[in-house]
Amino acid sequence: MKPNCTNVEWRGRAKCAACEIRNSVLFSGLTSHELDAILQPIDNLHVPQSTVLYEQLAAAPYVYTVRSGMLKLRIDLPNGSQRIVRLVQPGDVAGMETLVGERYHHTAIALRDADVCRIPREAVIKLDQTSPAVHQALLQRWQRSVDQAEHCIVSLSTGTAEARMARLLIMLGCSGNQPETMPSREDMGALLGITTETASRIMAEFKRRGLVHTDRGSDVVCDHAGLAQLAHG
């Protein structure tokens, strides 16, 4: 989690204006001039897997946009159990609740190694008020959060555990082409509302059927067509 943008010596500083996913991030509507003016308080962080970005109920000074990798947003329940309610992918924003409230509503953890931009809430609030383009982008991100949360209900909490797992693998980007790093069985369970053991059993069964194939380490390649078939049933 080393800051970059605010380090005057960081060579990547200029890259913000030429950020490869700039078209899909929050500030895509800004000109380079406007961008420069707000760059100062933004930190570009590298976040290793399993790093906690922020914790549920903690004071919420920052909004985070994801440039690469993936975050999980987890809700911890009073009885000790926990449930992952959203996956945050490149182009998405985490922690937007800071714009209308004091505290984070989830615990955010890197599901894979990730690069994120950390933006002070005041900077976003100010931009929201001064730039119509950013304002519109904010509304879109918010709607996207709603869509993703509902997608979690519909895709990951409906049907048999097998169908849910197939949908999760597709969602994780298993297009069948390049290998993807898998979350732990425990995370899969927390995402799908099933036990770790069941998640393990289903993944093992998928391997036996040749639907997924372990590449090296935790990387896997998937039979996208086969998974899509299971996802529908």
Added chain:
Amino acid sequence: MKPNCTNVEWRGRAKCAACEIRNSVLFSGLTSHELDAILQPIDNLHVPQSTVLYEQLAAAPYVYTVRSGMLKLRIDLPNGSQRIVRLVQPGDVAGMETLVGERYHHTAIALRDADVCRIPREAVIKLDQTSPAVHQALLQRWQRSVDQAEHCIVSLSTGTAEARMARLLIMLGCSGNQPETMPSREDMGALLGITTETASRIMAEFKRRGLVHTDRGSDVVCDHAGLAQLAHG
């Protein structure tokens, strides 16, 4: 679904400024003067139970705020099944996706008799740009949508069917004091991700245990404490 506000003869027209839930609706930040200026395109509709307000994928010209009653937002899946992903209660807004997109993402149906205000999307977009108070209220409503969708995941899709049903009854306003009209067993199933039969069995069991007591018709009173106990386990 009779329009009121735009009917010049409607005596309730003036009531908008004195709306009993005005403090909790979208335009709570406006002065009476500002309010008058935008009142014209707003229709106040009475929506009988089971009325479809709008359909998933249909063109989305309106945003709806709920004044009384309750709406369900349903997602229809390609395979024919359907899942209720959110309940919209007084003070909440339905159809906000119109502000950043062309089409509704759900089918909205009155779960109980309801009173709603129907607001053209252009009116909301304009207000969002001209009134900081409305703008802030919009952001808050959006965040509330996210919170509610996630609450659906955590409360209504986690744990045993019995615990979920208990949480649903509490959510529906069964404070134990006054009777509430119940949704159908089918709706309960679609909300909790269980079958209609299981929903029926659980409700029947709740009645036998004295946790709920049918008043008259579909009205019931609940043992709030007893339900809260089940909701935790």
Added chain:
DNA sequence: CGTTATGTTGACCTCCTTCAAAGGCTGTGG
């Protein structure tokens, strides 16, 4: 009064959880 939706209940069976144990991978220290 029949007709049609909605609710209830039973029997059976599948899927998932629970509890338990064993296997595999990684890092650490001798």
Added chain:
DNA sequence: CCACAGCCTTTGAAGGAGGTCAACATAACG
């Protein structure tokens, strides 16, 4: 280098929760 601990994964066996299919009851409605 090996031994060991710790963690994650896998697998087994047993039991329970919920799904499925079917029958029947009840209520709503022409």
